Amino acid sequence: MFDGITRRIVSMWFPRLASDRVLRTRPVDAPFALTITEQNTQRLYCLNAQAEAQGLHRAMSFADAHAFCPDLLSAPARPDQDARFLAALRRWATRYCPWVGLEGADGLVLDITGASHLWGGEAALLGDMRAQAARAGLSLRLGLGDTRGAAWALAHYHEGIAPPGQGLCALQSLPVAALRLEGAQATGLQRLGLRTIGDLAQSPRGPLARRFGPELMLRLDQALGRTPEAITPEREPPHYATRLTLPEPIGLSADVMAGTGRLLKRLCDTLKADEAGARVLCLTLQRVDRASQQVELRLASAMRDPARILALFERGISTVDAGFGIDQMRLEASVVEPLPAQQIGPKTQPTPDRLNDLITRIGTRIGLENIQRFLPADSHIPERSFLIAPAAYSQPKPGWPESCWHAPRPRPLRLFPPEPIAGTTPRPATRFRWRRMSFTLARSTGPERIAPEWWLEDDSWRSGVRDYWHVETREGRRLWMFYTPQTPGWFVQGEFA
Known part of the structure; x- marks a missing residue:
């Protein structure tokens, strides 16, 4: 009782929430199921009514299900999208009352105390809920009682309305699993001959509490209204x-x-x-x-x-x-x-406000995605030692490349795909041609041997190791060249500033 008014709680259970969400946009006239991978096994996650009529059930392996029902259509489950869909349903349910909370991953709980008369009574209120759900293509089961536990039990095991103050009469014929018990507890009670809530309510509490723990009695008292159970509505996301x-x-x-x-x-x-x-x-x-x-x-x-x-x-x-x-x-x-507040002190690093403002100004003209920056990558392969990411959606690495590139030799400022040149000896040739220009060797430093990353597939590195040389020419060009010992040949891959 609350100020002389009996609380009235509605439990809305969507038994096929995930499959109904998918079939609303892509309806099919055939058995349909969503699948999810658990412990390297693909299992059924949610089914439509036609699939259940074929004898399929949740947690069944997809291979067995397809053997029983060759016409079964399937799609991968998306629990994240199901959660967003349930959040949208919660906002829709506030049309009936302002106090709406989530009930697991596929249900809602509503405190309609003092609100049912606006809809012409409790039966008319539930009737409107069913009509709205059917119009949206959703399966819905409803239960109404004085407590959250009673409403949940009715929605899941026997749809209906428990009259005010008669919770035990409405629940006594329901199985003990309707008290939101774990499977092991429900099985243990059934082995003792306590199959219904009425049988449990008439049994001594002490022995049951010692054997099954205090949670069993707590669930019973919550369903019968002896122990209060709060309904916490979800906080509306801020709107700026x-x-x-x-x-x-x-x-x-x-x-x-x-x-x-x-x-x-x-x-x-x-x-x-x-x-x-x-x-x-x-x-x-x-x-x-x-x-x-x-x-x-x-x-x-x-x-x-x-x-x-x-x-x-x-x-x-x-x-x-x-x-x-x-x-x-x-x-x-x-x-x-x-954007949390930052402590201002002598060691506080200044934020790159001017750079971000410049990126924003240029991004309004050419798009933020087209302004990119280089970031370091964990690889000793020259082509994989950096990443290119949008500057607006990434943070620069402090001190890179000077302090973050742990290469034993300096790296060129410009990298490009390897370009072959003439030569088969292990050391750089005295004279060579590159890009239709002739060069004379002035000084060379090397070799620096770089082995391929065998755990990655890369066609350009299938030839094996590379011996890299830093070559200075008399014409002033400073090139980064490599030699392939397995298939003798020379290539130019970069140029120093």
Whole structure:
């Protein structure tokens, strides 16, 4: 009881949540199952009704299932997408009451105390839930009782409504597994002859608690309302957006910049309170003729400094067509990343703000993905000793390449695919031609032998080891050349500055 009102709890169970999610977009008229790999065995994860009618069940190996049902269609399971889909269903369920929480990986729990009369009663409320789920192509089982445990038991084992104050009468014929017990506990109780909740409720508590532990009695008391059980609603994700309605339409770029500055101040204060930074900002400008324009700003790093962000908006705002005037402005941070506060001290490394701002300015013209940087890689093979990554989505390695490249010999500034030249002797030739130019050897340093990484497939290194030489020519070119002992030949692969 709560202030004289009996709590009423609804349990929504989606027994085929994963398969229904997939079949909503790709319906099939055949047995269908999602599979998942467990301990090197592909097993059934979720099935549709037609597959269950063929005698298939969850955790069954896919090979056995296909032998029983040759027409079985399958697809890989995606538990991460199922979790996002269930989170969307939780938001949808708030139409019935504000207190909605998750119940495992395929269910919801709702506290509808004082809300059922808005739908014409409890039966009408459950009827609307079923109709909405059927319209969306979802299988749904419902249970309603005074407690969370009672509602769960009814949803999973006997759909229905337990009248207020009569939880034991509604649950006594259900199996003991309806108390949300583990399989070993339910099996142990059945071996003792305690098959239903009614049998368990009439048995002495002491011996059962000593044999099965306190959790058994806790589950029974929660289902019967003797011990309270909380329903914790999921916290809504933060939404970073702010709006400004203008008393008079504006059209000058300076006025739009001033309004954007006011929006940025409010938005950045909210981001700072949550220790977050914006990566993508979207400014929507509503004109008096109801048309709207958007200015998107993608930042090279998470940021919440309104002055810096405002300067980066200038180019996009200058291209806006104000028409007869702008009377509404809305600014939203559509992509947000954590940006914790940093301790400021004498040893604090300065953040590359100017570089990030430059990357943002160039990225607005050519795209952030097209601005790239080199990063070190853990490989002694020259072609694999570095990576190329978008500068906006990676961090530079401090001190690289000087302090991070542990090569025994210096490496050239420029690397390119090996280019063959004439020669078969183990030492560099006195005179050779490369790229239609003649060169005379002045000095050479080497060899540095580099062996291929045998655990990786690389056609260019199948010839075996390479002996690298640092060659200085009288013409001034400093080349990085290698010799292949297995198949005698010379190649130029790089050039020093």
